[in-house]
Amino acid sequence: MSGPSSYNPQTGIEKWIDARLPLPRLMYDSFVSYPVPRNLNYTYTFGGILSVMLIAQILTGVVLAMHYTANAEMAFASTEHIMRNVNYGWLLRYMHGVGGSMFFLAVYIHLFRGLYYGSYKDPREILWILGVIIFLLMMATAFMGYVLPWGQMSFWAATVITSLFSAIPLIGDSVVTWLWGGFAVDDPTLNRFFSLHYLLPFMIFGVVVLHVWALHMTGQTNPTGVEVKSGQDTVPFTPYATIKDTFAMVVFFVVFAYFVFYQPNYLGHPDNYIEADPLVTPAHIVPEWYFLPYYAILRAVPSKLGGVVLMFGSILVLFLLPWLDTSKVKSAVYRPLYRQFFWILVAVCIVLGWLGSKPPEGGYVWAARFATAWYFFHFLILLPLLGLFETPTPRPASITESVLGEDGDTHPDAGAETQPAGAAASPQSKG
Amino acid sequence: MADTIAQPAHTGPDGEPTRRDFLLIATGAFGAIGVAALAWPFIHQMNPDASARALASTEVDVSSIEPGQSIKVFWRGKPVFIRYRTEKEVTEARAVSLEELKDTAARNANLGDNADASDANRAVAGREEWIIMVGVCTHFGCIPLGEQGDFGGWFCPCHGSHYDTAGRIRIGPAPENLAIPVFAFLDESTLRIG
Numbered sequence: 001m002s003g004p005s006s007y008n009p010q011t012g013i014e015k016w017i018d019a020r021l022p023l024p025r026l027m028y029d030s031f032v033s034y035p036v037p038r039n040l041n042y043t044y045t046f047g048g049i050l051s052v053m054l055i056a057q058i059l060t061g062v063v064l065a066m067h068y069t070a071n072a073e074m075a076f077a078s079t080e081h082i083m084r085n086v087n088y089g090w091l092l093r094y095m096h097g098v099g100g101s102m103f104f105l106a107v108y109i110h111l112f113r114g115l116y117y118g119s120y121k122d123p124r125e126i127l128w129i130l131g132v133i134i135f136l137l138m139m140a141t142a143f144m145g146y147v148l149p150w151g152q153m154s155f156w157a158a159t160v161i162t163s164l165f166s167a168i169p170l171i172g173d174s175v176v177t178w179l180w181g182g183f184a185v186d187d188p189t190l191n192r193f194f195s196l197h198y199l200l201p202f203m204i205f206g207v208v209v210l211h212v213w214a215l216h217m218t219g220q221t222n223p224t225g226v227e228v229k230s231g232q233d234t235v236p237f238t239p240y241a242t243i244k245d246t247f248a249m250v251v252f253f254v255v256f257a258y259f260v261f262y263q264p265n266y267l268g269h270p271d272n273y274i275e276a277d278p279l280v281t282p283a284h285i286v287p288e289w290y291f292l293p294y295y296a297i298l299r300a301v302p303s304k305l306g307g308v309v310l311m312f313g314s315i316l317v318l319f320l321l322p323w324l325d326t327s328k329v330k331s332a333v334y335r336p337l338y339r340q341f342f343w344i345l346v347a348v349c350i351v352l353g354w355l356g357s358k359p360p361e362g363g364y365v366w367a368a369r370f371a372t373a374w375y376f377f378h379f380l381i382l383l384p385l386l387g388l389f390e391t392p393t394p395r396p397a398s399i400t401e402s403v404l405g406e407d408g409d410t411h412p413d414a415g416a417e418t419q420p421a422g423a424a425a426s427p428q429s430k431g
Numbered sequence: 432m433a434d435t436i437a438q439p440a441h442t443g444p445d446g447e448p449t450r451r452d453f454l455l456i457a458t459g460a461f462g463a464i465g466v467a468a469l470a471w472p473f474i475h476q477m478n479p480d481a482s483a484r485a486l487a488s489t490e491v492d493v494s495s496i497e498p499g500q501s502i503k504v505f506w507r508g509k510p511v512f513i514r515y516r517t518e519k520e521v522t523e524a525r526a527v528s529l530e531e532l533k534d535t536a537a538r539n540a541n542l543g544d545n546a547d548a549s550d551a552n553r554a555v556a557g558r559e560e561w562i563i564m565v566g567v568c569t570h571f572g573c574i575p576l577g578e579q580g581d582f583g584g585w586f587c588p589c590h591g592s593h594y595d596t597a598g599r600i601r602i603g604p605a606p607e608n609l610a611i612p613v614f615a616f617l618d619e620s621t622l623r624i625g
């Protein structure tokens with residue numbers, strides 16, 4: 001798919017560099033001439049958005065770290081210092097805090113895009129698994145970041161989440177003490193969380209590089225799920241994908257900016273503006289919105305170990321997904337049953353999120369049990385069986401055919417009106 | 432080209448391991464032990480340090496606590512509940528048979544592991560109205576609220592665990608009774624925890 005390099009250095013300096021460290025060539029081949037399917041829709045822009053969000057989090061984070069103090073006595077006050085005294089501190093902190101939420105919004109869309117179009121299937125298993133690893137690292141990063149302001153929610157989230165490990169048989173309690181560096185969440189815990197919160201984003205960056213590398217080996221999927229067959233099926237990354245991604249980013253950043261400037265605390269919890277108090281647990285502990293579905297699963301199970309196992313299992317099952325889904329047809333567009341179950345799964349996840357924000361009583365608990373059961377049923381039973389019994393609808397012979405209609409190849413003019421760019425720019429030389 | 436150079440033989444003439452095999456395995460084994468030995472300081476540094484371990488005990492004056500009152504003291508970064516129970520609470524706690532309990536172990540660090548969760552094994556020996564417990568829910572570590580819940584003992588708001596007046600888990604996701612720390616009365620009014 002990547003094909004031979006089409007980078008052609010013109011000036012002397014470009015040739016000089018190319019003979020020594022062909023980084024410009026790598027960039028050119030990966031982000032300029034790189035062929036992408038001509039029929040990608042806007043759900044395919046979230047990878048680019050995620051990359052920009054990672055950079056944004058690193059930039060705002062590094063400058064916040066210049067003013068933040070990772071000490072249990074001072075952390076809360078230093079966060080307030082950022083908000084009140086540091087020049088533009090309020091903006092940087094809100095960008096970072098809201099940025100975390102936007103990052104998760106983007107990753108969830110990206111992930112469900114993958115589920116809908118079968119992005120995890122042969123030959124993209126490693127690409128998918130790297131994505132799940134990034135997702136796990138993001139969750140660890142966001143959790144530890146949330147602890148840093150050392151408010152009530154920070155402290156009690158840290159306590160509850162680290163205590164999850166006490167469910168491990170035999171060694172659980174020692175593991176928790178080791179994580180805490182003491183006999184409760186305290187200063188040593190805060191310090192190590194800060195150290196790791198600084199480190200993990202750079203590890204994420206490394207895995208993102210691998211993720212993109214794997215992507216460029218296999219090429220992107222596309223809404224038809226039919227692999228690229230000829231140069232006609234693709235357009236060069238620049239300008240087509242570049243401009244589409246940029247447009248999507250602008251729209252995404254408008255939403256981001258709305259929250260930063262008008263609702264900066266909407267996605268947070270007011271109790272986190274109360275300093276951490278190890279003697280008082282808030283009446284109603286809730287995690288950040290992006291963790292609510294897992295929290296609902298955790299509480300749905302009446303056994304401590306069972307809850308923890310299912311909660312982690314709900315993500316680990318994603319690692320197995322390429323082998324659980326037995327259907328050879330990638331895109332849900334041509335899978336009438338899977339398509340419906342996909343939307344049911346989306347609904348179940350949203351309902352789980354809502355239940356995670358409710359107190360664990362009566363009907364809520366039963367609803368969470370049902371939704372949890374459905375979640376696992378979907379992945380472990382439905383997907384393997386569906387591939388065997390479902391009759392897919394006919395797929396187009398090629399991407400070009402799906403875009404231009406069946407006679408697209410023989411009469412290129414017929415489709416020229418709807419897709420002038422694609423038709424004119426098909427890099428016939430590549431493929 | 433490669434096949435013109437003789438490969439070092441990995442087995443001797445009669446299939447015996449050679450000196451080279453020995454060197455390879457010995458080097459690998461030393462390397463692995465070295466890496467493991469070096470990893471330990473990196474892991475162990477995260478365990479409680481000397482200053483955290485030094486705070487292991489605390490002394491409290493309990494002379495002013497009246498029946499029906501309780502206090503929370505801070506020990507090793509967590510609260511310890513000291514409660515002077517009312518007569519009614521003690522009667523209720525004693526009336527519970529072991530079969531009704533979710534966790535039948537005393538969880539009392541002052542007694543052996545085999546002690547059962549009878550009220551006598553949970554309360555302070557010699558001061559049966561008193562109960563001293565680490566105020567940390569055995570589920571995920573929240574702090575239960577006193578004199579609440581279905582059993583008039585403690586109730587954990589986080590995920591709904593109900594403890595009775597002897598701090599035993601009765602309903603909810605918590606697996607164990609509230610832990611009883613090591614303690615001793617140094618005199619009538621001074622309690623040492625830890």
Ligand code: HEM
Nearest residue numbers: 057058061062064065068093097100142145146148149201
């Ligand atoms: C994957 C990228 C990252 C995510 C998802 C993330 C997430 C978060 C979150 C959710 C908070 C809590 C914000 C609040 O409650 O207001 C936070 C705080 C913080 N983060 Fe990050 N972060 C990331 C990267 C970084 C990096 C690279 C650094 C520094 C080098 C950093 C430094 C900080 C600091 C100093 C705080 C405490 C100040 C505050 O609460 O705003 N973060 N982070």
Ligand code: FES
Nearest residue numbers: 568570571587590
């Ligand atoms: S922490 Fe007490 S019930 Fe979960």
